[in-house]
Amino acid sequence: MEANARWVALTAVAPVAWGANYFVTHEFLPADHPLYGAALRALPAGLVLLALCRRRPHGAWWGRSAVLGLLNVSVFFFLVFTASQLLPTSVASTVMAVSPLIMMLAAWPLVAERPSVAHLAGAVTGLGGVCLMLLGGAGGISMPGILASAAAVLVSSVGHVLAKRWNTATADAGVLASTAWQLTAGGLLLLPVAVAVEGAPPPVSPSALLAFCYVGLVATALAFAAWFAGLRRLPAGTVGLIGLLNPVTGVLLGTAVAGEVLTGRQLCGLALVLGGVALGRPPGKGRQASRPDRAASGRPDCGRRKAGRTGRSV
Secondary structure, eight states, rough: OOOHHHHHHHHHHHHHHHHHHHHHHHHHHHHTTHHHHHHHEEOOOHHHHHHHHHOOTTTTTHHHHHHHHHIIIIIHHHHHHHHHHHOOOHHHHHHHGHHHHHHHHHHHHOOOOOOEEEEEEHHHHHHHHHHHHHHOOOOOOOOHHHHHHHHHHHHHHHHHHHHHHHHHHHHSHHHHHHHHHHHHHHHHHHHHHHHHOOSSOOOHHHHHHHHHHHHIIIEEEEEEEEHHHHHHHHHHHHHHHHHHHHHHHHHHHHHTSSOOOOHHHHHHHHHHHHHHHTTOOOOOOGGGGGHHHHHHHSSSOTTOOOOEEEEBBO
């Protein structure tokens, strides 16, 4: 139970950082350069993690890194950047809360994880809370922004489940290493497209530079490493429900910092979202008991093989 709680807490770092990322992107990053915004978020973060791990892809991971980089980084970051600029912070993050249901459905055929009753109940409860938060929020909702958020949910849910499948199926790719490969591949795919479509890079003010540091180092390098570590050790349904902290963070930040009004309906929605996360929490024993070597280690090691009979890396 204690090991599960640690992994849940680590995984929760990601949606909290992503919820804050909507506000930072909306307020401080150049609005008319979504491709550069996505590339400058992904590539520095990937290079930082590569410098820490000092490992290159090999074998099937060259192709896998390209696929995951396209889904989880290139397309996803572009859509998130677009949604962040078109929607209020609370609305942009709230739409992403449908991801638990999408992740559960994708995990069923891709990694043979049939959603439990608790996970489905948590997803429905959280989604109901999200609807209350969305209906009780501020106006100015842009349909292109909503569509961008919805597309980001679909793309990232499939990409995250694929990452879980490939990371748990092989023993030769650690969490930090595979995350670094995805971010670097996604950034490299974005950069020439940004140059061709948007021309010269946008001027960066001191506040925008600080914002890019947060977006790249915290909301990307740290958050994605925590997220994929959680995906490797927790059921996809549980990780998806932890992702409901994304809209909670976005709504609270939008209210506290951006001056968006938090209504009684939104407060009820927040309570339902947190209740949904609690319903979908992992059991103290069960799936994790089948892989004690991973749960006991408590730290990622960039793919270094463990001594012992499994040879799995963390």
